[in-house]
Amino acid sequence: MRREKKEQILCVLAGKIKGILLNNGLDFERLQEIRLREGQPLYVRYEGREMMFSHLITKEELRETMEYIGNYSLYAYEHEMRQGFLTIDGGHRVGISGKIIPEEGHVRNFQYISSVNIRVSHEISGCADVVFPMVLEKGELCHTMIISPPGCGKTTMLRDMVRQISDGNQYLRGMNVGVVDERSEIGGCFQGVPQNHIGKRTDILDNCPKAEGMMMMIRSMSPQVLAVDEIGTRHDVEAVSYAMHCGVTMLATVHGTSLEEIREKPLFKHYWEGKYFKRYIVLGPMGRTGSLQGVYNERGKLLCS
Known part of the structure; x- marks a missing residue:
C-alpha cells in the first residue's frame, strides 16, 4: 500500500526536525519545501509563504537525513547525485549541494553535503481542465x-x-x-x-x-x-x-x-x-x-x- 505524503516525508527526516514539523501541526498537503542548511535555521515553504524556525541545522542532522534518503546506501544513487538531486518514494525531489568531487571537468560525486532541499510533490488533478x-x-x-x-x-x-x-x-x-x-x-x-x-x-x-x-x-x-x-x-x-x-x-x-x-x-x-x-x-x-x-x-x- 502506498504511504501517505506525511509519512513519505517524515521517514526521511532526522528525528529533531521531524519533531519540529509535527509539533507545529503542519498540513503536509500544503507543505511545498523543506530546506536544511548546515548551521542555518530550519526553513519551510508553506502555502506560498516562508516559515523560519529557531532550530539550527547540524552536520549530524544532515548526515542522518541523507542516510534515510539513500536507505543507508548513497553509493547506489551515485548517478542521480551527479545531477544534484535524488527522487524518493512519493515522487518528492531532494536537491543537494556542497563540495563536489570533480573528474575531467564533470561532477563525479559529492564529498560533503551542506544543504538539502526537499521539494514536496503535489498533483492537482483537473488543473488543466480550463485550457x-x-x-x-x-x-x-x-x-x-x-x-x-x-x-x-x-x-x-x-x-x-x-x-x-x-x-x-x-x-x-x-x-x-x-x-x-x-x-x-x-x-x-x-x-x-x-x-x-x-x-x-x-x-x-x-x-x-x-x-x-x-x-x-x-x-x-x-x-x-x-x-x-x-x-x-x-x-x-x-x-x-x-x-x-x-x-x-x-x-x-x-x-x-x-x-x-x-x-x-x-x-x-x-x-x-x-x-x-x-x-x-x-x-x-x-x-x-x-x-x-x-x-x-x-x-x-x-x-x-
Missing part, C-alpha cells in the same frame, strides 16, 4: 508550449495534460504519450516507477537527457504525443523540431514571464516565426499553483484568460 478546449483545433491536439516563471505550476499543468491525454477525456480519445523526464519531476519516478498519475497509455524515460530521450522515444515507442519539461538548450530545440516533423504532437514547457519574452529569445525565435507551436499557455504568480494568465494561438491572439 483543454483551447488546445484543440478541429478536434486535434495542438503543439503546445507552457510558459511560466519557476514555481508557478508549469510542470503541474503539463502533468495533468499528460494524464488527461493518455486516459482520454470529453474532448479526445486516449492517446499514446511519451514522457522524457530528465529531472524526475513529471512522473516523479522512484525505482523506475512513476509515483504521480500520468495516465494508462503513457511511457516514460526517467532521468534521461531530453534531446537524446526524445529520439529514443520516437524510435522505440511510437508516441502520438511527446511531453518534455523545461526545454532550454539548442539540442532540446532541435529535437523538438525533429519530433514535430515526425508527426508527433509536442507538449513542452519553458521558463518565462510572458509570450513576448519567449518570442524574442534567439533560441525560440524560429518557433515563433515558423508557427511551430499552435498554442501558448502562460501561467503566472497569483498566489496559487497554475494561475492562468492567458492562452494564445500561433499569431499571438488571446483565446482565453
Whole structure:
C-alpha cells in the first residue's frame, strides 16, 4: 500500500526536525519545501509563504537525513547525485549541494553535503481542465508550449495534460504519450516507477537527457504525443523540431514571464516565426499553483484568460 505524503516525508527526516514539523501541526498537503542548511535555521515553504524556525541545522542532522534518503546506501544513487538531486518514494525531489568531487571537468560525486532541499510533490488533478478546449483545433491536439516563471505550476499543468491525454477525456480519445523526464519531476519516478498519475497509455524515460530521450522515444515507442519539461538548450530545440516533423504532437514547457519574452529569445525565435507551436499557455504568480494568465494561438491572439 502506498504511504501517505506525511509519512513519505517524515521517514526521511532526522528525528529533531521531524519533531519540529509535527509539533507545529503542519498540513503536509500544503507543505511545498523543506530546506536544511548546515548551521542555518530550519526553513519551510508553506502555502506560498516562508516559515523560519529557531532550530539550527547540524552536520549530524544532515548526515542522518541523507542516510534515510539513500536507505543507508548513497553509493547506489551515485548517478542521480551527479545531477544534484535524488527522487524518493512519493515522487518528492531532494536537491543537494556542497563540495563536489570533480573528474575531467564533470561532477563525479559529492564529498560533503551542506544543504538539502526537499521539494514536496503535489498533483492537482483537473488543473488543466480550463485550457483543454483551447488546445484543440478541429478536434486535434495542438503543439503546445507552457510558459511560466519557476514555481508557478508549469510542470503541474503539463502533468495533468499528460494524464488527461493518455486516459482520454470529453474532448479526445486516449492517446499514446511519451514522457522524457530528465529531472524526475513529471512522473516523479522512484525505482523506475512513476509515483504521480500520468495516465494508462503513457511511457516514460526517467532521468534521461531530453534531446537524446526524445529520439529514443520516437524510435522505440511510437508516441502520438511527446511531453518534455523545461526545454532550454539548442539540442532540446532541435529535437523538438525533429519530433514535430515526425508527426508527433509536442507538449513542452519553458521558463518565462510572458509570450513576448519567449518570442524574442534567439533560441525560440524560429518557433515563433515558423508557427511551430499552435498554442501558448502562460501561467503566472497569483498566489496559487497554475494561475492562468492567458492562452494564445500561433499569431499571438488571446483565446482565453
